[in-house]
Amino acid sequence: MDQLIFASEVMLNGLMTGVMYALVALGFVLIFKASGVFNYAQGVLALFAALTLVGIQNGQVPFAHLINAAFGTSLHHFGWTVPSILAVALTALVMVGLAFLIEKLVLQHLVGQEPIILFMATIGLAYFLEGLGDVMWGADIKTLDVGLPQGISESIESVTDSWFGYGYFIDRLDIWATVIAALLVAALVAFAQYTKQGRAMRAVADDHQAALSVGISLRFIWVMVWSIAGFVALVAGIMWGTKSGVQFSLSLIALKALPVLMLGGFTSIPGAIVGGLIIGVGEKLFEFAIGPMVGGATENWFAYVLALLFLVFRPQGLFGERIIERV
Amino acid sequence: MLYREAGDFKTSYRDDSQTFPIKLERWGYYAVVALAFAVVPFVINDYWASAVLVPFLIYAIAAIGLNILTGYAGQVSLGTGGFMAVGAYSVYKLMTAFPDVSLLIHVVLAGIITAIVGVLFGLPSLRIKGFYLAVATLAAQFFLVWLFNKVPWFYNYSASGQITAPTRTFMGEAISGPAASAPAKYLVCLSFAFLVAWMARNLTRGSIGRKWMAIRDMDIAAEIIGVNPLRAKLSAFAVSSFFIGMAGALLFAVYLGAAEVGEAFGINKSFLVLFMIIIGGLGSIFGSFAGAAFLVLLPVLLKNLLVGNLGWPTDLAAHIELMIVGALIVTFLIVEPHGLARLWSLTKEKLRLWPFPH
Numbered sequence: 001m002d003q004l005i006f007a008s009e010v011m012l013n014g015l016m017t018g019v020m021y022a023l024v025a026l027g028f029v030l031i032f033k034a035s036g037v038f039n040y041a042q043g044v045l046a047l048f049a050a051l052t053l054v055g056i057q058n059g060q061v062p063f064a065h066l067i068n069a070a071f072g073t074s075l076h077h078f079g080w081t082v083p084s085i086l087a088v089a090l091t092a093l094v095m096v097g098l099a100f101l102i103e104k105l106v107l108q109h110l111v112g113q114e115p116i117i118l119f120m121a122t123i124g125l126a127y128f129l130e131g132l133g134d135v136m137w138g139a140d141i142k143t144l145d146v147g148l149p150q151g152i153s154e155s156i157e158s159v160t161d162s163w164f165g166y167g168y169f170i171d172r173l174d175i176w177a178t179v180i181a182a183l184l185v186a187a188l189v190a191f192a193q194y195t196k197q198g199r200a201m202r203a204v205a206d207d208h209q210a211a212l213s214v215g216i217s218l219r220f221i222w223v224m225v226w227s228i229a230g231f232v233a234l235v236a237g238i239m240w241g242t243k244s245g246v247q248f249s250l251s252l253i254a255l256k257a258l259p260v261l262m263l264g265g266f267t268s269i270p271g272a273i274v275g276g277l278i279i280g281v282g283e284k285l286f287e288f289a290i291g292p293m294v295g296g297a298t299e300n301w302f303a304y305v306l307a308l309l310f311l312v313f314r315p316q317g318l319f320g321e322r323i324i325e326r327v
Numbered sequence: 328m329l330y331r332e333a334g335d336f337k338t339s340y341r342d343d344s345q346t347f348p349i350k351l352e353r354w355g356y357y358a359v360v361a362l363a364f365a366v367v368p369f370v371i372n373d374y375w376a377s378a379v380l381v382p383f384l385i386y387a388i389a390a391i392g393l394n395i396l397t398g399y400a401g402q403v404s405l406g407t408g409g410f411m412a413v414g415a416y417s418v419y420k421l422m423t424a425f426p427d428v429s430l431l432i433h434v435v436l437a438g439i440i441t442a443i444v445g446v447l448f449g450l451p452s453l454r455i456k457g458f459y460l461a462v463a464t465l466a467a468q469f470f471l472v473w474l475f476n477k478v479p480w481f482y483n484y485s486a487s488g489q490i491t492a493p494t495r496t497f498m499g500e501a502i503s504g505p506a507a508s509a510p511a512k513y514l515v516c517l518s519f520a521f522l523v524a525w526m527a528r529n530l531t532r533g534s535i536g537r538k539w540m541a542i543r544d545m546d547i548a549a550e551i552i553g554v555n556p557l558r559a560k561l562s563a564f565a566v567s568s569f570f571i572g573m574a575g576a577l578l579f580a581v582y583l584g585a586a587e588v589g590e591a592f593g594i595n596k597s598f599l600v601l602f603m604i605i606i607g608g609l610g611s612i613f614g615s616f617a618g619a620a621f622l623v624l625l626p627v628l629l630k631n632l633l634v635g636n637l638g639w640p641t642d643l644a645a646h647i648e649l650m651i652v653g654a655l656i657v658t659f660l661i662v663e664p665h666g667l668a669r670l671w672s673l674t675k676e677k678l679r680l681w682p683f684p685h
Contacts, residue, residue: 038458065640065643066643066647069637069638069639069640069643070637070639105657106657106661109661110660110661113660113664115457115458116403116457116458116461117660117664119403119458119461120601120605120656120660121656121657121660121661123598123601123602123656124602124652124653124654124655124656124657124660125653125657126653127598127649127650127652127653127656128649128650128653128654128657129653130649130653131646131647131648131649131650131651131652131653132650134646134649135643135646135647135650139642139646255465255594258462258465259462259465259466261462262459262462262463266458294477295477295478296477297473297476297477298473300469300472300473301466301469301470301473304462304463304465304466304469304470305466305470307462307463307466308451308455308463308466311451311454311455311459311463312451312454312455315454315455315456315459316459317459325547326547327545327547327548327551
């Protein structure tokens with residue numbers, strides 16, 4: 001019985017982690033749906049957003065390290081701090097600018113190329129942004145605090161204690177992340193379903209040529225989609241950054257989001273959510289049940305192997321569109 | 328009028344379909360090989376061997392391996408680092424278990440073991456295609472690295488979890504371990520690179536290579552004209568992993584000497600080799616060499632320029648290098664998706680018409 005309750009707590013935590021994975025996977029799905037680009041840089045976008053946010057908050061001088069090395073100065077901070085809300089807004093603006101630049105400098109020139117070429121271009125983009133983030137804001141580990149509650153939620157612990165005789169440990173940040181992710185998904189679905197721009201986005205996803213012929217600006221839609229993905233990356237960056245600090249390993253969450261995508265299917269927003277939950281719960285339970293027997297740290301690969309096995313039976317993922325091939 | 332077919336009469340089909348059909352090019356190739364084997368070993372020093380030539384040759388082998396899978400057979404793989412780790416750990420276990428057998432044989436055996444592992448992870452490719460496969464190969468990458476980290480048998484229960492290459496000799500000369508000299512290391516790697524390139528070139532222009540390319544261009548259509556996708560895909564995985572495994576074995580035994588799996592064979596290595604074949608040219612043996620040379624030289628040059636000449640801190644130089652590599656990848660994909668190899672063949676086309684291009 002104890003084991004069972006403990007397992008259920010592990011599962012609950014897994015669900016919360018799954019939501020965080022889904023948050024990153026969501027950015028992938030958005031871009032993939034609207035432009036057919038499999039955007040490997042999504043994780044680095046989250047890192048870049050988090051770095052920029054911390055940098056703006058603390059009033060860091062961008063490129064300080066580079067300027068110091070080149071001109072022998074010793075700049076580091078402007079000496080002011082920016083309130084969280086304003087900093088988030090500014091960062092969102094930066095992400096929109098970045099989306100514009102990416103469309104202008106990269107995607108525009110790669111229209112009509114094979115998907116795999118586009119994928120590799122986003123790997124290049126990921127490297128570039130990673131370097132840029134480090135050069136702009138420095139590579140040291142930073143703490144991010146935008147006023148989200150952290151720590152163990154005592155109320156849940158006491159309530160569950162009185163119900164089951166066992167207090168569940170749940171991080172308050174995880175609860176907030178879940179709520180925010182749910183709101184974000186609802187907003188995105190509503191946006192895609194009920195607004196003019198959202199409909200245009202779905203039209204582009206369906207067929208580039210047909211969308212162009214009814215007067216939809218492909219470039220505008222792409223900038224918009226990448227901006228939204230940048231915004232989702234910002235949210236993911238805030239969540240993960242608050243949880244584990246802003247550092248290089250943040251960009252590796254993209255690697256965690258990949259199996260989520262495979263499981264859910266590249267084209268489905270609900271798929272990203274369900275895939276995230278399955279992976280989150282699966283890897284936590286596996287680590288809990290099997291991990292100690294094989295030396296632990298199974299989280300590194302379990303998600304991939306699960307997705308791999310899954311794909312062998314359903315090559316397009318849970319909710320992906322059926323792949324039809326013609327000669 | 329040096330670079331012309333004119334006057335070079337082919338009297339057999341064999342002559343007609345050789346790799347270098349133009350006389351000047353053929354002689355140029357012989358000259359390069361002779362130079363690499365007979366002159367460079369006498370002038371090479373430690374810096375050039377360890378910073379440039381040995382890593383270049385080893386990565387060229389890995390790039391050829393990945394190019395066979397990705398460039399010729401069209402199966403994108405992000406598991407190169409994991410397969411190199413299989414090669415490295417196989418050669419380590421073989422070296423320590425059978426110390427009397429030559430290292431060169433061990434390297435080939437390590438390649439064969441990697442080929443078996445590669446086929447195993449290649450099996451899903453029959454069902455999974457495109458991006459889904461690329462992500463599925465990441466399963467190999469992460470699982471293998473975790474395996475070598477967590478099972479002590481693989482690193483002979485050493486306390487640090489590292490593997491260290493013992494000294495092994497070939498014809499009285501140390502070729503691995505701390506005593507190995509620069510020319511010896513260089514020659515071992517050069518011989519392997521030469522053989523691998525020769526094998527790869529002949530495989531890819533034969534019937535099996537044509538099958539790979541048919542699968543790459545469209546696997547369903549290939550199936551209809553009688554290419555067995557099971558055999559074509561798995562043979563591509565096997566040959567590719569064989570080369571990549573040997574590259575991993577050489578990287579560990581000859582070049583690094585000691586390795587820790589997560590650091591030496593992590594996901595970054597997979598991307599590095601992938602970048603090499605993108606920049607060099609997908610589906611080209613020459614491109615594999617060109618890409619490897621480019622990405623081995625670039626950090627050395629940048630480091631010399633930024634740290635040596637301008638006196639910038641090394642971490643900054645490393646970050647700028649990341650930016651430059653990323654920007655180069657994107658630029659290459661935009662300007663010339665077929666890479667350096669394509670630029671080279673365009674130059675050759677121009678040269679054949681020169682000086683009368685019309």
